[in-house]
Amino acid sequence: MLTRTSFAARNLRRRPLRTGILVLSIGLLVSVLVFGLSFTQRVDSGIKRTSERLGADLLIVPTGARGFAEDILLENRVKTVYMDGSVLQRIRQVEGIEKVTPQTYLVTLSGLCCDVPDATIVAFNQESDFVVRPWLKEDVRGKLKPGEAIAGKESAFNIGVGLMEVDGVLFGKTFRIVGTLEKTGTGLDNAIFITDQNMEDILQKGKSEVKPGQISILFAKVKPGIDPYKVASRIEDTIIEVDVVARKDIGKGLLNNLRDIRTIFAVGVVLATLLSMILTWSVFSAIANERSREVGIMRALGARESYVARVFLTEVVIVGIAGSIVGIIFGTGLSVLLATSFSMLRNIPSDLVPLERVVVALVGLMGGLIVCAVGALSPLWALMKMEPLSAIKGE
Amino acid sequence: MRVTQIVLEKVSKTYVIDRETVVAVRDVSFGVESGEFLSMVGHSGSGKTTLLSMIGGIVRPSSGRIIVGGDEISSLNGKGLPDYRSSRIGFMFQFSSLLPVLTAKENVLLPLTFRSGKVSSSDESKAMDLLRMVGLADRINAYPFQLSGGQQRRVAIARAFVNDPAIVLADEPTGDLDEATEREMMQVFKIMNETKGITFILVTHNSDLAREAHRRFAMNRGSLASLDAQEKVSDLHN
Numbered sequence: 001m002l003t004r005t006s007f008a009a010r011n012l013r014r015r016p017l018r019t020g021i022l023v024l025s026i027g028l029l030v031s032v033l034v035f036g037l038s039f040t041q042r043v044d045s046g047i048k049r050t051s052e053r054l055g056a057d058l059l060i061v062p063t064g065a066r067g068f069a070e071d072i073l074l075e076n077r078v079k080t081v082y083m084d085g086s087v088l089q090r091i092r093q094v095e096g097i098e099k100v101t102p103q104t105y106l107v108t109l110s111g112l113c114c115d116v117p118d119a120t121i122v123a124f125n126q127e128s129d130f131v132v133r134p135w136l137k138e139d140v141r142g143k144l145k146p147g148e149a150i151a152g153k154e155s156a157f158n159i160g161v162g163l164m165e166v167d168g169v170l171f172g173k174t175f176r177i178v179g180t181l182e183k184t185g186t187g188l189d190n191a192i193f194i195t196d197q198n199m200e201d202i203l204q205k206g207k208s209e210v211k212p213g214q215i216s217i218l219f220a221k222v223k224p225g226i227d228p229y230k231v232a233s234r235i236e237d238t239i240i241e242v243d244v245v246a247r248k249d250i251g252k253g254l255l256n257n258l259r260d261i262r263t264i265f266a267v268g269v270v271l272a273t274l275l276s277m278i279l280t281w282s283v284f285s286a287i288a289n290e291r292s293r294e295v296g297i298m299r300a301l302g303a304r305e306s307y308v309a310r311v312f313l314t315e316v317v318i319v320g321i322a323g324s325i326v327g328i329i330f331g332t333g334l335s336v337l338l339a340t341s342f343s344m345l346r347n348i349p350s351d352l353v354p355l356e357r358v359v360v361a362l363v364g365l366m367g368g369l370i371v372c373a374v375g376a377l378s379p380l381w382a383l384m385k386m387e388p389l390s391a392i393k394g395e
Numbered sequence: 396m397r398v399t400q401i402v403l404e405k406v407s408k409t410y411v412i413d414r415e416t417v418v419a420v421r422d423v424s425f426g427v428e429s430g431e432f433l434s435m436v437g438h439s440g441s442g443k444t445t446l447l448s449m450i451g452g453i454v455r456p457s458s459g460r461i462i463v464g465g466d467e468i469s470s471l472n473g474k475g476l477p478d479y480r481s482s483r484i485g486f487m488f489q490f491s492s493l494l495p496v497l498t499a500k501e502n503v504l505l506p507l508t509f510r511s512g513k514v515s516s517s518d519e520s521k522a523m524d525l526l527r528m529v530g531l532a533d534r535i536n537a538y539p540f541q542l543s544g545g546q547q548r549r550v551a552i553a554r555a556f557v558n559d560p561a562i563v564l565a566d567e568p569t570g571d572l573d574e575a576t577e578r579e580m581m582q583v584f585k586i587m588n589e590t591k592g593i594t595f596i597l598v599t600h601n602s603d604l605a606r607e608a609h610r611r612f613a614m615n616r617g618s619l620a621s622l623d624a625q626e627k628v629s630d631l632h633n
Contacts, residue, residue, distance in 0.1 A: 002501050002508060010496035297492045300453045301554075302481020302509040304474060388453035389445070392488070 004307075008314035011291075022283050023323045026368045029269075029276040030327020031334065034364040036265035038335035041360060042352050043258050047250065055131050056219035057228040059245040060091060060100075060235065066243045069217060070250055080105045080120075082214040083241055090239055091218055096231040098223045101128040102215040104199055119155050120191045123199035131219045132193055135181040144195050149175040152189040153182065173202055218242075273371055280375025284316070288379035295383055296391025305384045312383065316376045317369065324368030328361045400594055401427035401450060401562065406459030407617075408445050419445040421617035422459070429561070430592040432585070434605035436622070437614035443598045444489065446614065447564045450596065451484050452476045464561065481510040485555030485593070487568035491547045493539040499526060499550045500535045506558040518557075525553035528583060544571040552580060556587060562594045563587070569599070581607065 012019045059069040062083040082104070091100050106121040124132050126143050136150065144150065175194065203212050222231045232244040295308055339351075352360070383391075408420040420442045427433060437443050448454040449461060452468050461469050468479055480486075485506075493502045503522040504514050526535055529549035531542075539547055548571050555563050565584070569577040581604055587593050599605050611622040 001514065002497065002504070007496070014496060294494055296453075297488070297494070298505070298509070299477070300448075300451065300480060300486050300488075301506045302477050302484075302558075303505075304477040304509070307509060387455075389448045392453075392492075 004311055004314055005318075008311050008318060011287075011311070012315055012318060018283060018286075019319065022280065022319050023326060025276050025279045026320060026323025026372060027326030027330060029272045029371060030324045030364040030368040031331035032265075032272045032327075033269050033367045034328050034331025034360055035334045035338075036262075036269060037360045037363060038332065038352060038357075040258055040262050040265065041356055042335075042339075045352065045356060055134060055221070057222045057247050058220040058232055058235070059247070059250070060087070060218040060220060060242050061216075061245065063241055063243050066245055069245050080107050080210075081216055082210060083216070085213040085215045087239060087242060088215065088218060091220060091235060091242075094231065094235050094238065096222050096226040096234065098221045099128065099130060100218050100220045101125055101130060102196075103131070103217050103219065104196065104210060104214065105216040106199075106202070106210060122188070122191045122193050123196045124193060125196050130221065132181070132188070135188070136179070144178070144198075146195075146197060146201075147173070147175055148178045148194075149198070150179050150181055150193040151177050152191045152193070153180060154189040155192050173198070273367075276371045277375045280319075280372055281378065284312075284376040284379040285382075287315075288312075288383045292383065292386060292391045293393075295386065296388045296393075299388035300392065309380060309384050312376070312380050313373075316372045316380075320369040320372035321365070323372070324365040327368060328364045331364060332357065332361070398429050399426045400429040400431075400464060402460075402462040403450070404460045404462075406446075406449060406456045406461060408442075408449060408454065409457045418617050420449065420456075423617075423619045424459075425612075425619060427594060427596070429594055430588065431610065432588050432595045432597070432608045433610050433612065434597045434599060434608035435612045435614060435619075436599065436602065436605050441614040442617040443614045444566055446619070447566050447596060447598060450562070451486060451564045452479050477509065481506045481558060483561045485558065485560035485563040487551055487555045487563065487565040489567035489570055489598070491539070491544065491571075492551050493542075493547050495539050498536045498538055499531060499542065502539070502550055503554045503557050505554065510558060522553070522557055525556055526550070529553045529580070545573070545576060548572055549576075549580070552583070556593075559591075560593060562596070565595065565597045567598050567600065569601070569604070577601065577604070 061068050062081050065081040068081050085102065088100060088102050091097060102125055104123040106123070107119075122132070132150075175192075175198070177192075181188065181193070199210075200212070203210060220231075222228050228246050228248075232246050235242065235244050295303075298308060299305075403426070404424050406420060406423045407418065410417045410419060423446060435443050435446075445454060449456050449469075450463070452471065456469050459469075460467055463479070464483065466479070468476070471479055486492075493499075494505070497505070500519070500522050503525060504518060507514050507518050523532075523535055526532060529552055531546060531549055531553070534542060534546060534550075537546075539550075542550065548568065552568055555565070555568075563584070569580050572580060584595055584597070585607070588595050595608070597604070597608060605611050605622075613620050613622050
């Protein structure tokens, strides 16, 4: 039986090349939209997720190393800075601080000090830690024993944890990797975690540049109801050896860069939208001209304006949906394939979650449909308002 | 007893083309009784198609009134006109008027599709019967490009009857047909007129066919004149 959809689909099949070009043009627009949104959303949500999962309100680093925290957490850059461990006690005494935990970072260089791929070794304090512990898997929730280590999700994959019992030599000391952390979506996924007692063993062997008593970073949590920024100012005012980064400021630099990139994408999308709209308008105008006699006949045989409009709109929707699907596949594929080509994305630890991908795809679909509908509006209006006899005579 | 089905009162239609007013139909008044078979002749551009289109409700008159079955169709709007066309009128155009993406059967069913949005199996049977009636029983699922010009005309003729119209407006419907088929189709029209009481207004260039109508008219520069009356006058003179 003839339905409106099959009628519209048959109309579109009359000129497969023209329909194909229109679908492709909508597809290109949607792919630009989907690619741009995936890119910016990935940076945006990567930073947000890292910040939210950190568990600490303040990151305290040696003076001048403000970017260090971001390098480690957001961009997976293997780096080390050190400060005197005595800072820990002074921070604990600052008004508004609830708890503080230190971490010390060492850099492995495969072949020189260690037999694992280049990674950051994170020494944490098991008693005060509140940053690493939430990510420990159930089977390693107990305390680490001397000579035991845990690998971040990515490090575990690189080392081959899970396939076999793995021992690794780190700075001349053999460690047994006893478990892995759950995926954190931060730079910590690329680290190997040991306790600070193990760290002392390494330092005694003199295989690392770190001196006893040094730490790299302090994670602090402020008391409930206290403004972290006020506590940060208080710390910086009283302890000149440290800089403080509030959790909410993590990734500010990246977000500033992202703003520019977003503007560039927006301009690109606007231009692509205009081009697609003009193409859609011209194609649907040609279709309207070509079919004016048929529409006149339909109207003469009793078709209402609304029926003609619905058939035409169904064609618009079919083209819009087909183009959008092409664009979503192409744009998503591009965003995945080119992710490693952009340093900003390469270093962002997490990818988009499925829900975000769905939202981006829906935005792409809506974009494709709206462009199609707007482009087809004026030809549709002209077709609907044509007097049947004029349409039949092609006047 | 026959009742007056169509009434035209001082109907005119003017167009403005390149700032020039062209009168297509000028002050036409006449009435048609239900079940009548009328023929209309005239040169190209004399206003025949425009007059037929106004009766069919696809062109609005510039002035005057058209009353069909008691309803003034020139005042119908919105859904009224499409419903009038799909339920009371059967159109036959002077050119191939099939939609190219639809099969012969689907083309025949179009007025019913427009009227109710869907077609029933009895509608489909009726469409096939009509295609059989015009000699296209074996071409039911053929697309227009698979049919000859004459076959396409016959599909259009079958389509004009599918909605059981009260009035068929036929604008040179047999133009592309050979003489034998033309006569055959004329027989179909006459049978439908006599058995179903369908009112016919047939525009034709074929004076022999025109002569078979109950009444004959001629259009000339937008004005309508009865040929029967002229012939009577002419007979009296002779």
